[in-house]
Amino acid sequence: MIAAASNQTKRLYERTASAADRGAWSAERDIKWTAIDRDRAYARPEILSALRDAALIESYHPVNLARLIKATWDDIDAGVVFSLELYEGFKHFQVLRRYLEKIGYDPAITDDELVEIRRSHAETDVDGDLIERLVEFMLSEHLAHYFFRRLGEQAVEPVLADLLGRISADEVRHAQSASDLIAKRIASNPELIPRVLDAALDFHHFGEQAIGTVPVAQPGDPIAIQTFARRIERLCGKRLVDHIKNGMKG
Numbered sequence: 529m530i531a532a533a534s535n536q537t538k539r540l541y542e543r544t545a546s547a548a549d550r551g552a553w554s555a556e557r558d559i560k561w562t563a564i565d566r567d568r569a570y571a572r573p574e575i576l577s578a579l580r581d582a583a584l585i586e587s588y589h590p591v592n593l594a595r596l597i598k599a600t601w602d603d604i605d606a607g608v609v610f611s612l613e614l615y616e617g618f619k620h621f622q623v624l625r626r627y628l629e630k631i632g633y634d635p636a637i638t639d640d641e642l643v644e645i646r647r648s649h650a651e652t653d654v655d656g657d658l659i660e661r662l663v664e665f666m667l668s669e670h671l672a673h674y675f676f677r678r679l680g681e682q683a684v685e686p687v688l689a690d691l692l693g694r695i696s697a698d699e700v701r702h703a704q705s706a707s708d709l710i711a712k713r714i715a716s717n718p719e720l721i722p723r724v725l726d727a728a729l730d731f732h733h734f735g736e737q738a739i740g741t742v743p744v745a746q747p748g749d750p751i752a753i754q755t756f757a758r759r760i761e762r763l764c765g766k767r768l769v770d771h772i773k774n775g776m777k778g
């Protein structure tokens with residue numbers, strides 16, 4: 529009978545935490561830092577530049593997530609989802625910066641630069657638009673998954689390709705956790721649905737707050753865009769195109 533209290537009844541935060549546990553990898557033990565092939569890394573300078581931007585965006589998490597944690601203090605699941613995101617986002621920042629340092633990438637990322645990026649948004653709060661911010665978070669994670677995945681496919685340096693594959697797998701879990709948080713809110717308040725649809729149409733990656741533009745691994749990636757719409761449609765039980773046709777009135 530205890531076993532019957534299966535996945536369906538498992539608390540959202542339990543499911544999130546066990547998925548994180550199953551997907552865990554170690555920056556110290558699993559990445560072959562000493563095997564990096566510097567020449568192959570520099571064979572694709574545009575990948576290195578995109579990596580640098582990605583490291584800056586990952587380092588911005590404490591500002592973005594602090595306000596989400598504050599705005600969801602009464603949601604136990606959300607506290608866990610964002611805590612795990614903070615940890616794994618930190619790990620992404622840590623390994624991307626370390627990789628660039630190992631190959632002597634110029635310009636090096638400095639702590640002053642990271643603080644400067646955070647400064648302009650440090651005081652921003654979630655203000656009555658929590659559901660919109662959750663949608664922004666979910667879709668940012670969704671696109672981060674495709675970004676790292678495509679970059680990993682393009683990378684010719686094996687240590688980097690491996691690293692990007694691991695990060696990409698983390699991001700798809702993050703997008704799913706955010707989706708679960710939104711689904712929970714919709715279940716208790718279906719009136720949120722039109723706001724979720726509007727937020728998807730109005731989407732801007734949170735990385736834009738950090739660095740102005742967000743690096744793209746494959747412009748107009750059709751699968752990333754299709755699955756983006758599908759994520760929203762699964763949550764809302766309604767097609768984004770129909771929402772547009774109906775004059776975005778729900």
Ligand SMILES: [Fe+2]
Pocket residue numbers: 586616617620672699
């Ligand atoms: Fe990340």
Ligand SMILES: [Fe+2]
Pocket residue numbers: 613617669672698699702
């Ligand atoms: Fe993430």
